[in-house]
Amino acid sequence: MVNLTIDGHEVSVPRGTTILEAAKTIGSEVPHYCYHPGMSSPAMCRLCLVEVEGAPKPMPGCVTTVMDGQVVNTQSEQAKSNRQGVLEFYLVNHPLDCPICDMSGECDLQDYVHAEGREHGRGREPKRVFGRDDFGGDILFYGDRCVMCTRCVRFMSEVEQDHRLTVVERGNRSVIDTFFDEGLEGTNWHGNIVDICPVGALVSKDFLHKARAWDLTHTPSVCTSCSQGCNIDLHSRDNLVQRIKPRENLDVNAWWICDYGRHNYEWMNQGNRLDEPLARVDSLSEASGWKDALKGLLDRVDGLDNVSVKAVASPFSSNEDLAALSSVVDALGGGDIVYRSSAAGDEVPLKGFPQLVRRKDLSPNATAADLMNMTRVGADDASGGLESVAGHDGIVIVLGDSLPDQPVDFGENAGLYIYLGTHDSPAASNADYVLPVTSHAESEGTFTNFEGRVQHFDGALQAPGMSRPAWLILGALSAERSSGDIFRCAADAFASVGKQVPAFSGISYDDVGSRGAVINESVSLTGD
Numbered sequence: 001m002v003n004l005t006i007d008g009h010e011v012s013v014p015r016g017t018t019i020l021e022a023a024k025t026i027g028s029e030v031p032h033y034c035y036h037p038g039m040s041s042p043a044m045c046r047l048c049l050v051e052v053e054g055a056p057k058p059m060p061g062c063v064t065t066v067m068d069g070q071v072v073n074t075q076s077e078q079a080k081s082n083r084q085g086v087l088e089f090y091l092v093n094h095p096l097d098c099p100i101c102d103m104s105g106e107c108d109l110q111d112y113v114h115a116e117g118r119e120h121g122r123g124r125e126p127k128r129v130f131g132r133d134d135f136g137g138d139i140l141f142y143g144d145r146c147v148m149c150t151r152c153v154r155f156m157s158e159v160e161q162d163h164r165l166t167v168v169e170r171g172n173r174s175v176i177d178t179f180f181d182e183g184l185e186g187t188n189w190h191g192n193i194v195d196i197c198p199v200g201a202l203v204s205k206d207f208l209h210k211a212r213a214w215d216l217t218h219t220p221s222v223c224t225s226c227s228q229g230c231n232i233d234l235h236s237r238d239n240l241v242q243r244i245k246p247r248e249n250l251d252v253n254a255w256w257i258c259d260y261g262r263h264n265y266e267w268m269n270q271g272n273r274l275d276e277p278l279a280r281v282d283s284l285s286e287a288s289g290w291k292d293a294l295k296g297l298l299d300r301v302d303g304l305d306n307v308s309v310k311a312v313a314s315p316f317s318s319n320e321d322l323a324a325l326s327s328v329v330d331a332l333g334g335g336d337i338v339y340r341s342s343a344a345g346d347e348v349p350l351k352g353f354p355q356l357v358r359r360k361d362l363s364p365n366a367t368a369a370d371l372m373n374m375t376r377v378g379a380d381d382a383s384g385g386l387e388s389v390a391g392h393d394g395i396v397i398v399l400g401d402s403l404p405d406q407p408v409d410f411g412e413n414a415g416l417y418i419y420l421g422t423h424d425s426p427a428a429s430n431a432d433y434v435l436p437v438t439s440h441a442e443s444e445g446t447f448t449n450f451e452g453r454v455q456h457f458d459g460a461l462q463a464p465g466m467s468r469p470a471w472l473i474l475g476a477l478s479a480e481r482s483s484g485d486i487f488r489c490a491a492d493a494f495a496s497v498g499k500q501v502p503a504f505s506g507i508s509y510d511d512v513g514s515r516g517a518v519i520n521e522s523v524s525l526t527g528d
């Protein structure tokens, strides 16, 4: 360890730590542009200048490593005035178009100028004009705003390791460009350059003009587009998910997410939701409420003798939902549970951070389904495989699979057919009970990723009508049948997962925290 003084505080940090990182340990944020913890440091923006006692000139904090006995001032008059000069230099060309810039509200330049910049600009010359460029994929480049930090170039060459971006020309004519108009189309991780561009020079076409940053609510969640389980934030407004951003978790995805996961969110906003429980009398008609629906359902079950259960689960359901389904099936006398999951042709690794891979399994929770002894069926496009369920004459339960490929006579022979979903489906038309459930974007819970890491998500959207989390509905049913406890909250439902499935028994809801906790059993995914 190295001991030094930063801004009057004694600090002890590992050898090799930079001053910029060491300053963070006492809560001192040194302005910086080109530095990013996930990439090399070229020390080219000079915005992180600090004063090191005994050094003959201001030092860039992002590349200067700490030394024993060093005395550093990041907030002294001298350090601030050095940075003020650098900031003024940036504003020579950067247009102050914050009111229309897509980055306004989360722009470092705005924040730094506000915190440390000159009160009034002295610029008289017209600013340079580069205009815009379509970089292909989801990226628009606003050249006038670029501060030439080269984070985007370094991301493509060091992290994605696909050298599509470069700096062309020199001096004040320097500009970021793609080679021979090749563009970013077809690359798999390029959305990250919008996140790491510290100003509004790179913007997402998908998000452009949708909302201002300060109008968005950020909700911690987990990507549901493959079994990697990247940590994300859902940015929502007007009860719609407007975009997805990565949430830092060095154990899973660091600062990155893939383009496929980033843009696969519109389904969370899809309308035409099931929003009230329906029970069949002559035809499917409205039930008076949850109490009546569940009571009627239990009466129907009581009228059935010794019937076997066949259930279809969804790998998009949470650990809590899947465990609750399992316990309902057990409470009804036991039976088989199957699930279907899409698989991609190939895995897509992020070469510069190889533990992050867009996994073959394109669902978030197939691992938990496997651990709960559910059987994967069907093809790689999540179709087929339900023949024995479709014509079953006992109890049929479907949770979360909207059965898009199934015939309209699905479940016709069932003694009792219960469909729990977010959307209606032709194959649900024979159901005796249709029960509306929330999506993961509307409720709290956990998923288990490909390596058995249990990760927590929160609800970002208000659930429609009378829809409820599946664990609440199924938990109420199994409690009635087995005189067990009623789950009052997601933590109760999670505790029951540990009681039912030994692999989860060593983890409490608190252990999961914001970084996840790995279950006490190695996992291998069916179909991988």
Ligand code: SF4
Binding pocket: 145, 146, 147, 148, 149, 150, 151, 152, 153, 176, 196, 197, 198, 199, 201, 202
């Ligand atoms: S486009 Fe953004 S990330 Fe790339 S060099 Fe310019 S300011 Fe930096």
Ligand code: SF4
Binding pocket: 223, 224, 225, 226, 227, 228, 229, 230, 253, 257, 258, 259, 260, 261, 262, 357, 358, 359
């Ligand atoms: S790698 Fe998988 S979990 Fe991560 S963002 Fe992409 S699709 Fe989502």
Ligand code: FES
Binding pocket: 031, 032, 033, 034, 035, 042, 043, 044, 045, 046, 047, 048, 049, 060, 061, 062, 063
């Ligand atoms: S962040 Fe240190 S020089 Fe750019």
